[in-house]
Amino acid sequence: MCGNRSIYPTGGASDRTRHVLRGPMNAHRYDVIVLGAGAAGMMCAFEAGRRGRRVLLLDHGERVGRKILISGGGRCNFTNLHTRAENFLSANPHFAKSALARFTPADMIALVEKHGIRYHEKTLGQLFCDDSAQRIVALLERECGDAGVETRCGVKVIKARQENAAAVASKFVVETSAGDFAAESVVVATGGLSIPKMGATSFGYELAQQFGHALIEPRAALVPLVFAPEDRERWCDLSGVSFEVVARAETTGKTRRKVAPEFREKLLITHRGVSGPAVLQVSSYWKPGEQVCFDLAPGREVLAALLEKNARRDAANLVAALRAILPARMAERWVAAQLTLDWTNAGIARMEAALHAWTLTPAGTEGFAKAEVTAGGIDTAELDARTMESRRVPGLYFIGEVVDVTGWLGGYNFQWAWASAVSAGQAV
Numbered sequence: 001m002c003g004n005r006s007i008y009p010t011g012g013a014s015d016r017t018r019h020v021l022r023g024p025m026n027a028h029r030y031d032v033i034v035l036g037a038g039a040a041g042m043m044c045a046f047e048a049g050r051r052g053r054r055v056l057l058l059d060h061g062e063r064v065g066r067k068i069l070i071s072g073g074g075r076c077n078f079t080n081l082h083t084r085a086e087n088f089l090s091a092n093p094h095f096a097k098s099a100l101a102r103f104t105p106a107d108m109i110a111l112v113e114k115h116g117i118r119y120h121e122k123t124l125g126q127l128f129c130d131d132s133a134q135r136i137v138a139l140l141e142r143e144c145g146d147a148g149v150e151t152r153c154g155v156k157v158i159k160a161r162q163e164n165a166a167a168v169a170s171k172f173v174v175e176t177s178a179g180d181f182a183a184e185s186v187v188v189a190t191g192g193l194s195i196p197k198m199g200a201t202s203f204g205y206e207l208a209q210q211f212g213h214a215l216i217e218p219r220a221a222l223v224p225l226v227f228a229p230e231d232r233e234r235w236c237d238l239s240g241v242s243f244e245v246v247a248r249a250e251t252t253g254k255t256r257r258k259v260a261p262e263f264r265e266k267l268l269i270t271h272r273g274v275s276g277p278a279v280l281q282v283s284s285y286w287k288p289g290e291q292v293c294f295d296l297a298p299g300r301e302v303l304a305a306l307l308e309k310n311a312r313r314d315a316a317n318l319v320a321a322l323r324a325i326l327p328a329r330m331a332e333r334w335v336a337a338q339l340t341l342d343w344t345n346a347g348i349a350r351m352e353a354a355l356h357a358w359t360l361t362p363a364g365t366e367g368f369a370k371a372e373v374t375a376g377g378i379d380t381a382e383l384d385a386r387t388m389e390s391r392r393v394p395g396l397y398f399i400g401e402v403v404d405v406t407g408w409l410g411g412y413n414f415q416w417a418w419a420s421a422v423s424a425g426q427a428v
């Protein structure tokens with residue numbers, strides 16, 4: 001929960017204040033104001049506080065770290081052991097490297113262990129809390145408290161401006177629902193657009209644009225895909241059926257330099273389309289109008305038995321073969337969905353090929369209301385990769401999801417939040 005400390009705590013951060021700021025009357029003064037008390041904002045705040053900086057952390061929610069609490073099914077997948085820059089989408093695929101090297105999964109694990117939080121690897125290097133995501137929020141709150149960070153919840157940030165850009169570069173006034181606050185540095189950690197009911201706003205993007213930063217168009221990512229009406233009619237009564245696939249977004253776009261990666265994980269049919277980890281992963285690469293492709297039998301030749309001498313070549317035997325890789329209802333539906341069943345060797349080979357390339361053109365995604373993250377965001381071209389500082393406006397920093405760096409599913413987004421936060425926290 002947010003601290004109820006007074007604006008100027010005794011014997012705390014105020015005693016450590018090394019910078020006397022001058023500016024408009026009635027503005028409370030800090031070295032650093034961090035906007036947004038999510039994963040990135042809290043981490044950055046205590047990293048700066050540990051260095052003796054006087055830090056104010058603001059959030060309009062009633063409590064800090066709300067997305068952390070709902071993350072990882074309530075257990076917070078707080079990092080991934082295999083984190084590399086390749087696990088992130090960004091217009092500049094190299095941008096994240098410096099921050100990710102500065103604060104690694106091992107550093108996060110050390111912090112988690114320092115707080116006695118038990119964790120386990122679920123799959124593919126994904127580390128989750130054994131009990132509750134609340135433990136990660138408590139860790140961050142404790143570190144913020146120990147570092148003398150002043151945290152204020154229920155405070156909506158309305159605007160940030162340079163106090164007097166001509167006379168005193170890098171001095172800011174932050175206008176909020178609780179009055180004005182001034183600081184030498186402002187760190188924007190207000191996140192992306194996903195899950196508006198958890199407090200997501202476009203504030204960070206607007207502020208960036210106000211200061212002349214370009215945006216890579218924000219879009220819903222790690223999000224379920226919605227079928228066109230005919231596919232919905234054909235498949236969606238199987239809602240709840242799940243099976244392993246290799247999934248990829250078809251990269252037909254002319255501007256793509258690289259082929260989108262493949263993901264071998266579960267697919268889940270929903271009442272409107274498809275979801276599950278495999279689909280969430282490819283959704284981040286999918287663009288409207290493009291196709292997604294699923295290999296329903298990764299690494300297996302399923303119909304070989306039908307090609308054998310004396311094998312029965314009929315729908316019942318085809319369903320039986322498919323049941324080795326698919327749930328019964330999906331196997332039956334897949335056979336029923338074939339326009340023709342051609343029992344020649346060539347026809348069976350075509351069916352085998354079709355199984356390895358179930359190709360669909362989604363009508364869209366479930367949008368920001370259901371997206372785990374927002375891809376796109378503040379263009380990294382004008383950010384310093386070592387510090388996250390704006391190259392346009394000294395003293396202004398952007399960290400976490402608001403930046404055009406988006407991780408795969410599996411703890412990568414929190415690792416980016418922590419890493420970018422530490423980079424800025426050591427620089428402000």
Ligand SMILES: Cc1cc2nc3c(=O)[nH]c(=O)nc-3n(C[C@H](O)[C@H](O)[C@H](O)COP(=O)(O)OP(=O)(O)OC[C@H]3O[C@@H](n4cnc5c(N)ncnc54)[C@H](O)[C@@H]3O)c2cc1C
Nearest residue numbers: 036038039040060071072077157191199400401411413414
């Ligand atoms: C359901 C779900 C599950 C997830 N699970 C995982 C997981 O297990 N592992 C993983 O790595 N990632 C996960 N993610 C993604 C991860 O939660 C985010 O990438 C991460 O929280 C981003 O951190 P952030 O600090 O940049 O932004 P946020 O956590 O979104 O924090 C931004 C903060 O800014 C505040 N804010 C916004 N505008 C204003 C304003 N104008 N004034 C004041 N405050 C403002 C918001 O209230 C919010 O607290 C999940 C996301 C969702 C939605």
